[in-house]
Structures are given as structure tokens and as C-alpha cells.
Amino acid sequence: MKTMMLDPFTRSFGLLFAIAAAVCISSAKADSTSSAPIAIAIHGGAGTIERANMSDARERQIRTALETAVRAGHEVLRQGDSSLEAVTRAITLLEDEAAFNAGRGSVLTHQGRVEMDASIMTGHDLAAGAVTGVRGLRHPILAARAVLEHSPHVMLSGRGAEAFARARGLEFMPDEWFITEFRRNQLERAQAEPQASRTPPTQRWFSTVGAVALDRDGRLAAATSTGGMTNKRFGRVGDSPIIGAGTYADDRSCAVSATGHGEYFIRHVVAYSICAGSLFKDQSLADSADQVVHQVLVDAGGSGGVIALDPDGRVSMPFNTAGMYRAAIHADGQIDILIYRDED
Numbered sequence: 001m002k003t004m005m006l007d008p009f010t011r012s013f014g015l016l017f018a019i020a021a022a023v024c025i026s027s028a029k030a031d032s033t034s035s036a037p038i039a040i041a042i043h044g045g046a047g048t049i050e051r052a053n054m055s056d057a058r059e060r061q062i063r064t065a066l067e068t069a070v071r072a073g074h075e076v077l078r079q080g081d082s083s084l085e086a087v088t089r090a091i092t093l094l095e096d097e098a099a100f101n102a103g104r105g106s107v108l109t110h111q112g113r114v115e116m117d118a119s120i121m122t123g124h125d126l127a128a129g130a131v132t133g134v135r136g137l138r139h140p141i142l143a144a145r146a147v148l149e150h151s152p153h154v155m156l157s158g159r160g161a162e163a164f165a166r167a168r169g170l171e172f173m174p175d176e177w178f179i180t181e182f183r184r185n186q187l188e189r190a191q192a193e194p195q196a197s198r199t200p201p202t203q204r205w206f207s208t209v210g211a212v213a214l215d216r217d218g219r220l221a222a223a224t225s226t227g228g229m230t231n232k233r234f235g236r237v238g239d240s241p242i243i244g245a246g247t248y249a250d251d252r253s254c255a256v257s258a259t260g261h262g263e264y265f266i267r268h269v270v271a272y273s274i275c276a277g278s279l280f281k282d283q284s285l286a287d288s289a290d291q292v293v294h295q296v297l298v299d300a301g302g303s304g305g306v307i308a309l310d311p312d313g314r315v316s317m318p319f320n321t322a323g324m325y326r327a328a329i330h331a332d333g334q335i336d337i338l339i340y341r342d343e344d
């Protein structure tokens with residue numbers, strides 16, 4: 001066997017080369033099993049949610065649905081898929097859950113119909129899609145996402161949005177499939193009340209659904225889906241499909257999904273204002289979200305709450321109502337499934 005003799009210079013150069021190669025390989029490995037944080041938060045609406053008016057069965061149903069959706073969204077992130085995919089996954093599950101005011105189980109309009117709104121946004125490119133006043137679509141969030149991914153527009157409405165969704169091959173269900181007994185009774189009660197008030201007393205809880213997520217690539221996404229408000233008329237549109245009011249995502253600041261009395265959230269551009277607080281005023285996400293929800297909205301008389309997530313995976317979920325259905329899996333893996341105020 002031939003033995004190769006190397007001179008001292010070649011030997012030390014070879015040694016340096018081997019060390020450099022080892023460092024490169026180990027940092028490449030560190031990238032592929034990245035320790036970059038992932039996190040997700042979801043909501044199922046805010047309102048007069050108190051133990052006294054909640055049956056055990058309803059509470060169990062809500063907690064199970066929240067846990068299933070937040071875990072499903074988190075699994076998408078854990079597999080290395082995008083925050084867009086994660087929020088889509090969580091919302092489609094919540095839309096199918098009749099306990100929430102989105103997809104099946106949506107509130108009813110004055111005419112006793114279901115007309116739904118949804119929006120979705122990605123924070124790395126500020127791409128957004130929304131639909132409003134759509135009927136029959138099993139998953140309005142998929143239509144919003146199709147607007148984001150397959151159209152040059154941001155928002156499509158009514159019959160046009162439905163035609164677009166049909167052309168994209170999205171699933172439609174018969175009107176009756178969406179309507180629950182609970183929502184029929186809620187509409188009856190609302191219609192029996194005097195019309196005068198700007199804040200109908202029957203609007204005791206909202207139960208719109210939303211999700212925000214951060215993926216391994218540091219990308220944020222936000223999504224919101226709703227049937228709007230009980231007894232709505234004249235094609236009323238709330239904040240949920242409005243980018244900046246009910247939904248916003250910007251990788252430089254935060255992702256937000258809101259729930260509450262939409263008219264106030266539109267006037268105060270709630271989701272964008274929270275992100276703008278951390279971007280332009282250098283506020284922490286928690287401070288910015290608290291200020292908008294507990295000061296700006298409270299001063300204006302607007303009830304509701306938000307879920308918000310910053311690029312480091314910090315979650316903030318303030319609300320100014322008695323409760324908010326909410327859940328999160330934090331960057332350290334801790335899971336929260338919360339309903340009432342005193343659970344924080």
C-alpha cells in the first residue's frame with residue numbers, strides 16, 4: 001500500500017479545510033432543524049360569555065373545538081409548512097363547527113339567511129384576499145384565500161364572489177345545512193326587540209372565528225371568518241372581511257384577527273392600528289393591543305377583542321367583554337384553551 005507523505009503546509013491547510021467543512025455542515029443542519037419560533041393563536045368570538053350563562057355541554061363543545069383547531073394549525077407549522085396554511089387549516093375546522101358564527105352555524109340575517117364574510121393576509125408580502133356577503137360556501141376562508149392567490153383583487157362581494165369560488169371548484173352546501181336551531185331562536189329573539197338601539201341587546205356574544213400564526217421562516221399570517229351580526233340587513237358588512245379592521249398581517253410588526261361589534265372595529269381600523277403601534281410607536285405588541293382594545297375601543301363604546309402575534313412568537317389576546325373563546329400554542333410549546341376573563 002502506498003503511503004502519502006504531506007508537507008507541513010499541506011497538512012495544516014488540510015486541517016483548516018476539514019474544520020471549516022465541519023462548521024458548514026453543522027450550521028446547515030442547525031438551519032434545517034431550525035430553532036426559529038413557531039406559534040399560533042385562534043379565537044371563537046368575544047362577548048357576554050360568563051359561567052352563569054354557559055351550560056357544561058356547550059363549554060365542553062367549545063373547548064374541544066378550540067383545542068382541535070389550535071393543535072391542527074400548530075401541527076402544520078411543526079411540519080415546516082407556512083403560516084398561511086396553518087391559519088387556513090384552523091379556520092376551516094372552526095367553520096365546520098356549528099357552535100361558532102362562521103360557515104355552518106353562522107348567525108341569520110333579517111331574512112333568515114346565512115351571508116358570510118372572510119379575509120386572510122400574509123405578512124411577508126402584504127398579500128390579502130377577502131369575500132363578503134357570500135352564501136352557500138362551506139368554507140368562505142378558502143374563497144378569501146383563492147382571491148389572495150388567484151386574483152389580482154383584494155375583495156370580492158356577493159354573487160360575483162360566489163361565481164369566482166365556483167370557478168375555483170370550491171364546495172357549496174344547501175342553505176339549510178348552515179342553519180341551526182340555536183341561530184333560529186337567536187333571530188326570533190332579536191326581531192322581537194325594539195329596533196331603536198345602535199347596539200342590539202341580543203348581540204350578547206359574537207363567536208366569529210379567527211387565527212394568527214408564525215411559521216419557521218418568520219412569516220406571519222392572519223385570517224378571520226364570520227356570519228356577521230344577527231338580524232343584519234341591507235347587505236351590512238362588518239370588520240371581518242376588511243383588511244386593516246378585522247384582519248391584518250405584516251412581518252415587521254404583527255398579525256391580528258379581531259372579533260366584536262364590527263362597526264367600531266372599522267372606524268378605529270383596529271387590526272392595523274395595533275400593528276402600527278409596534279411599527280411606528282415602538283410599543284410592545286401587548287401594550288399596543290391593550291391600548292386599542294382597552295382604551296380606544298372602550299372610550300368609543302365598541303366591545304370585543306383580538307388575538308395578536310408578533311414576529312418573535314409573542315401572543316397577546318386582550319378583550320373588553322366578559323369573555324373570549326381563545327386558544328394558543330406559544331413558542332415554548334405551552335398550550336392555552338381559555339374562555340373566561342379570570343382564566344388569564
Ligand code: ASP
Pocket residue numbers: 045046101205206207208226227228229237238239240258259260261262263
Ligand atoms: N366582528 C363581526 C362583525 O361585526 C362579528 C363578530 O366578531 O362576531 O361582523
